[in-house]
Amino acid sequence: MFNSKKLLKMKTLKFGLLTLLAILFLSCNQDKTENKSVALNTDKESIEGVVPEAKHYFTKAQFQEAFDAEIQHNIRLGSDELMKDATDVVNATKKAITSIADSSYVEAKNSIELGIGKAEAITALNPELALAPVDFEIGTNDLIADISSIKAVKDLAEEALDDGRIQEAAQLLDGLKSEIEIKTYSLPIATYRIALKQALVLAKEKKYKEASTFLNATLNTIVVEKKRIPLPLIRAEHILKKLDETVQEKDFDQKLAKQLLENASYELKFAEALGYGKKDKEFKELNNAVKEISKVVKNTSNTDEKGLLQKLRAKLSEFKERIS
Template structure:
């Protein structure tokens, strides 16, 4: 599932459609007044990398988080869920022998999982992945935030929600996991009920057990992934003996812009680490000019490590 947001024009269209035509001039005036409060946006930059080049970084981030390839753990957990669903179906069809067999299969799979992974509490069974890639600039985002602030102050909650709805740029990963530590116990109780002939109670318990699947949500800001990608390419470039100083500075400007973009969207809740990351980029810029060697002080390596930790913490 991929959702593409089309920036200021699309977002403002929601507001325009919700207002009467005779109030349009008032709205424009309100926007201008609010912009004075917001202040000037960071200057726009010339972007070196395009959307297609960043997509590789997005795909790698998704794979790193879900680890779908050759994940036997996920398949075993899914087998437990499927066995539980089959047992419910068999009970509904009065196929009680098959229901008992399916429950026993689920118990065996679940116990094997816990035996092989004693520290495991949640076993993933499925993922839902989406991307919201906001196409806008920092100035546009600030304008929309200003409008939303004014709208909320006027008590126009629904209008505020519509304005803010598109202000996100992130990969969304929902992980559906089996509470594997408690699952075998529930299945054994259902098996006892089935063997005693209380199939209705067994079915109710199995359904309740399926409803214990836990949903974990992770939101990874795209601007931070782009920042990591830019810094990685910069790191590779400066290893060359005669690298392009002008391009190096452009990449640093791009990294600064992406950090500011993430901060403007509210990722990190005005976290103090944003300032530290910005300061680190400025320091790297000085070192490049002075010595043409950021490896000597490990500044770029340290920045990339700090950025990765920051991204993981706020996701």
């Protein structure tokens, strides 16, 4: 089992090689790419055109703090005691299988009984609990690219599909993600407890081979849940929090507020370009909210009387949770 503190440091950067090469090529030919994008669509409001990258206010290390906080928020699946008890149930199951293989049948039965006891304790303390977390894995895919390059890579993938080069298209699209992926492994606690009791009956009947097979099958009932949280949305949340603090200050720095708003807007467009959420609905609402807030930023007053920033932050948080 993994240690949660260590897991926060286990960040893996995953890129499709073909996508990375395509992005590098497009970056080296920036002028050609941008001209092509503008020719395809001259609507300045659309992500299909060229969206200039905003000058970043936060450093990569500062954003990492936001990513770590998001991970911590999402792995608070239960108390440490609950996770330990659930882990003990799994370990008891594995030990019983090993004991049967070693012909240590008394130890095997003792291990199964220990697992049953732990499982029943979890159920008694958490009667409504369906899944008891035992482990999790964390991976980070952080795409380093600009929006025009993403658009161009999508065009390359479309061309590959049109030519029947399906695997090439799949490789290109596989690299177009910027997210934290959290895998949670959980016991279906009610059915797991019943399965252990059935394995104990087999062991007491000296049907050890059948009991071992049954225990292995029981381990395979562990549920794996995946959650993907878009990094651009986490960054946008972090930026908007700072913006909210800035506009509430007396004689707030309008130049800084404008920069922060541009940063948040860019991150939303970056998430939109990668296809997180529905372009025609969620992002339209978010982008309209940003436009309204830009009026507040231009105002010389130091308060957000309509609470537009708080509303946008709440809407963004809800959106992020919904699509993750």
